[in-house]
Amino acid sequence: MFLDRFWANTINGLSYGSIYALVALGYTLVYGVLQLINFAHSEIFVIGVFGVYFTFLALGFQPGQTPNVPLAGIIANLVLAGAVGMILAGVAAVILERVAYRPLRKRNAPRLAFLITAIGASFVIQQIFRITRGSNPEGTIRLLPPEPLFRIFGAPVTNLQVIIIVAALALFVIADTFVNRTRLGRGVRAVAQDPATATLMGVNRERVIMITFLLGGLLAGAAALFYLMTIPQGAVFNGGFLLGIKAFAAAVLGGIGNLRGALLGGLILGIAENYGQSLFGGDWRDVVAFVLLVGVLMFRPTGILGESLGKARV
Amino acid sequence: MTTTEERPAPSSGTPGKPGRRAELSRWWNARSRPQQWGLLVPVAAIIYLLPVLNPPIITTEPATSFPIALFNAAVFALIAIGLNVVIGQAGLLDLGYVGFFAIGAYTAALLSSPDSELGVRFPWLVIVPIAMVVTMISGVILGTPTLRLRGDYLAIVTLGFGEIVRLLADNIDPLRGNRGFQDIAKPGGTYSDGSPIFTQNDAQGFYWLAVTIVIIILLFMGNLERSRVGRAWIAVREDEDAAELTGVPTYRFKIWAFAIGAAVGGLSGTLFAAQVGFVNNQRFDVTTSILYLAAVVLGGQGNKIGVVVGAFLVSYIPDRFQFEPEYRFLVFGLALIILMIFRPQGILGMRQHLLTYGRQAYQKLFGAGTGVAPTSLTPASRPAGDPPEAVPDDRSGSRPQGGGE
Numbered sequence: 001m002f003l004d005r006f007w008a009n010t011i012n013g014l015s016y017g018s019i020y021a022l023v024a025l026g027y028t029l030v031y032g033v034l035q036l037i038n039f040a041h042s043e044i045f046v047i048g049v050f051g052v053y054f055t056f057l058a059l060g061f062q063p064g065q066t067p068n069v070p071l072a073g074i075i076a077n078l079v080l081a082g083a084v085g086m087i088l089a090g091v092a093a094v095i096l097e098r099v100a101y102r103p104l105r106k107r108n109a110p111r112l113a114f115l116i117t118a119i120g121a122s123f124v125i126q127q128i129f130r131i132t133r134g135s136n137p138e139g140t141i142r143l144l145p146p147e148p149l150f151r152i153f154g155a156p157v158t159n160l161q162v163i164i165i166v167a168a169l170a171l172f173v174i175a176d177t178f179v180n181r182t183r184l185g186r187g188v189r190a191v192a193q194d195p196a197t198a199t200l201m202g203v204n205r206e207r208v209i210m211i212t213f214l215l216g217g218l219l220a221g222a223a224a225l226f227y228l229m230t231i232p233q234g235a236v237f238n239g240g241f242l243l244g245i246k247a248f249a250a251a252v253l254g255g256i257g258n259l260r261g262a263l264l265g266g267l268i269l270g271i272a273e274n275y276g277q278s279l280f281g282g283d284w285r286d287v288v289a290f291v292l293l294v295g296v297l298m299f300r301p302t303g304i305l306g307e308s309l310g311k312a313r314v
Numbered sequence: 315m316t317t318t319e320e321r322p323a324p325s326s327g328t329p330g331k332p333g334r335r336a337e338l339s340r341w342w343n344a345r346s347r348p349q350q351w352g353l354l355v356p357v358a359a360i361i362y363l364l365p366v367l368n369p370p371i372i373t374t375e376p377a378t379s380f381p382i383a384l385f386n387a388a389v390f391a392l393i394a395i396g397l398n399v400v401i402g403q404a405g406l407l408d409l410g411y412v413g414f415f416a417i418g419a420y421t422a423a424l425l426s427s428p429d430s431e432l433g434v435r436f437p438w439l440v441i442v443p444i445a446m447v448v449t450m451i452s453g454v455i456l457g458t459p460t461l462r463l464r465g466d467y468l469a470i471v472t473l474g475f476g477e478i479v480r481l482l483a484d485n486i487d488p489l490r491g492n493r494g495f496q497d498i499a500k501p502g503g504t505y506s507d508g509s510p511i512f513t514q515n516d517a518q519g520f521y522w523l524a525v526t527i528v529i530i531i532l533l534f535m536g537n538l539e540r541s542r543v544g545r546a547w548i549a550v551r552e553d554e555d556a557a558e559l560t561g562v563p564t565y566r567f568k569i570w571a572f573a574i575g576a577a578v579g580g581l582s583g584t585l586f587a588a589q590v591g592f593v594n595n596q597r598f599d600v601t602t603s604i605l606y607l608a609a610v611v612l613g614g615q616g617n618k619i620g621v622v623v624g625a626f627l628v629s630y631i632p633d634r635f636q637f638e639p640e641y642r643f644l645v646f647g648l649a650l651i652i653l654m655i656f657r658p659q660g661i662l663g664m665r666q667h668l669l670t671y672g673r674q675a676y677q678k679l680f681g682a683g684t685g686v687a688p689t690s691l692t693p694a695s696r697p698a699g700d701p702p703e704a705v706p707d708d709r710s711g712s713r714p715q716g717g718g719e
Contacts, residue, residue: 031466037466037469099651100651103655104654104655104658107655107658108658109654109655109658109659110658110659112401112407112607112611112615113611113654113658113659114654115607115611116607116608116611116612116650116654117650117651117654117655119604119607119608119647119650120646120647120648120649120650120651120654121647121651122647123643123644123646123647123650124644124647124648124651126643126647127641127643127644127647128644131641131644241600241601245473245477245600248470249470249474252466252467252470256466256467283481283484283485284481284485286477286481287478287481287482287485290474290475290477290478290481291474291478293470293471293474294459294460294471294474294475294478297460297463297467297470297471298459298460301462301463301464301467302467303467
């Protein structure tokens with residue numbers, strides 16, 4: 001049974017893992033620069049999910065039915081919805097930083113205070129969605145019905161999986177290039193490595209922090225689009241919670257603060273979960289994820305690629 | 315004793331308030347132990363009498379039974395005291411503390427519920443030590459492999475542990491998932507007229523029991539703080555590497571912190587299970603764990619009275635202000651943000667005592683009555699306030715400061 005579904009699980013795991021990886025990048029970026037677990041990042045992701053969902057509604061799609069739109073139209077709509085989700089999540093991340101973290105930074109608060117405001121912010125965002133949209137999941141809108149495109153070792157690969165994996169990899173490459181090759185990215189790395197010296201060398205720390213949050217939010221918004229395309233349940237107010245924990249687990253698994261580690265951790269987590277699901281049954285899916293996390297950290301206490309954003313050299 | 319006045323503290327709130335507070339604490343510290351005890355007895359008496367007095371403004375009725383609200387707050391306080399050992403004293407960021415609470419509650423359920431497959435029905439007093447030992451062992455089991463991790467890695471592993479406990483309760487058949495266990499043992503005892511003291515409907519007896527346990531545990535923790543173990547914890551919290559280099563076996567003391575914290579968590583779990591009389595998988599999610607953490611940080615980590623206050627607020631405010639249920643968490647979230655921005659060190663921030671013979675030594679050196687220590691080890695004066703700027707050049711993934719400041 002497990003061997004029969006091995007390749008199917010691998011491919012499915014890769015597409016889930018890509019979503020984890022995109023969210024994990026947000027955690028890892030913020031952690032790299034601020035040494036801060038941005039607990040509210042999962043809610044930034046949820047803002048992206050609702051952004052994409054409302055864009056679908058505004059474009060005239062209804063939950064339930066798969067519309068009959070030509071492929072080019074679907075792609076245009078997906079890109080548009082994804083862009084809205086990304087922008088909303090990016091802006092929300094920047095606002096979150098302004099409201100919840102910057103005042104604390106100004107006051108030299110202890111580290112745990114940041115964690116608590118993050119938790120507070122995540123409650124607030126969750127409840128806003130709960131109050132306005134209720135606690136039932138919104139219906140799912142599937143613009144693109146999954147169709148097998150080709151087979152790998154007998155396992156069908158659907159168009160959705162291809163889109164998600166390719167797009168996630170592309171976004172990762174863009175983010176990685178941005179951090180490692182551009183001037184602004186150099187600023188990010190400089191602040192991650194040594195904020196005091198970076199400031200003395202003329203890096204605008206506040207701007208770097210803003211860019212970091214923006215970038216993380218944009219990636220979470222993109223993940224939101226893929227999430228709505230593939231995950232069975234629709235947008236729901238607390239939908240980010242488990243995904244956020246898993247994405248954070250993925251970031252830690254790869255070595256938090258390390259962009260490539262986040263990608264690797266996400267993919268490994270996604271694949272392991274799918275293997276675990278087919279080995280032990282669907283109920284054990286999440287257990288496998290956490291046991292894997294604990295297991296890996298025991299042998300590699302700083303994650304698989306345990307180096308920080310600041311130490312990454314090009 | 316350091317006062318807030320002496321801090322360079324941009325972190326304190328309004329300028330007038332800490333002054334008064336400092337004066338109060340100076341006055342308090344100038345009292346001798348018996349005097350302090352004498353002052354505390356009436357306070358304790360009022361605390362015990364609260365459910366009987368049912369004071370009009372403070373009461374949570376009619377929405378929530380006031381004794382039950384008080385009992386929940388007392389259990390929350392107990393949890394916060396246990397978690398404070400791990401986070402506040404030893405500086406280990408534990409996000410999965412609810413796991414220990416759950417293990418305590420489930421141990422009580424398995425050993426006493428007729429739904430349990432073990433087929434035993436132990437009385438409550440037998441269950442409590444068993445549950446504490448079981449949670450202590452699980453604390454050691456969790457701690458042994460993971461306590462070599464630091465800071466946020468430890469946080470996520472403990473978070474994973476809490477989730478694993480919950481998911482096991484969901485998925486293992488003998489733990490009965492959502493159906494849960496009914497009719498869990500509660501303490502015996504009757505009033506003089508023969509009616510039982512401990513009942514599910516009226517939590518008054520349970521509240522008195524919980525407050526008594528809280529006081530006992532507070533005394534125990536106070537002694538522990540002043541002991542070699544407590545000093546070792548503070549050394550680990552302040553600088554793990556320095557502690558290790560000066561001969562503190564940090565690993566062993568971290569496991570001690572985990573085990574003792576876990577045992578208190580297990581105790582609160584059994585207490586809770588006894589009052590509710592029912593345990594299922596619904597109460598042990600990570601959000602609950604985070605509320606525990608919020609109680610500790612809100613009250614002022616490291617200060618055991620502070621965390622009791624924090625726990626009381628986190629548990630009591632939602633009961634007292636029956637907002638539309640939807641708005642409860644919204645208000646709670648906003649309150650967390652605002653409180654942290656204006657008092658990042660918590661309501662009653664941790665202040666450093668000179669340890670063990672501190673009071674006597676101080677009074678010998680500087681005369682009685684001032685109670686103010688000359689050196690300042692307060693969090694605000696340590697350079698660790700703003701992580702990125704304060705971190706020394708060793709930035710290899712894990713932060714040298716550990717996670718629990």
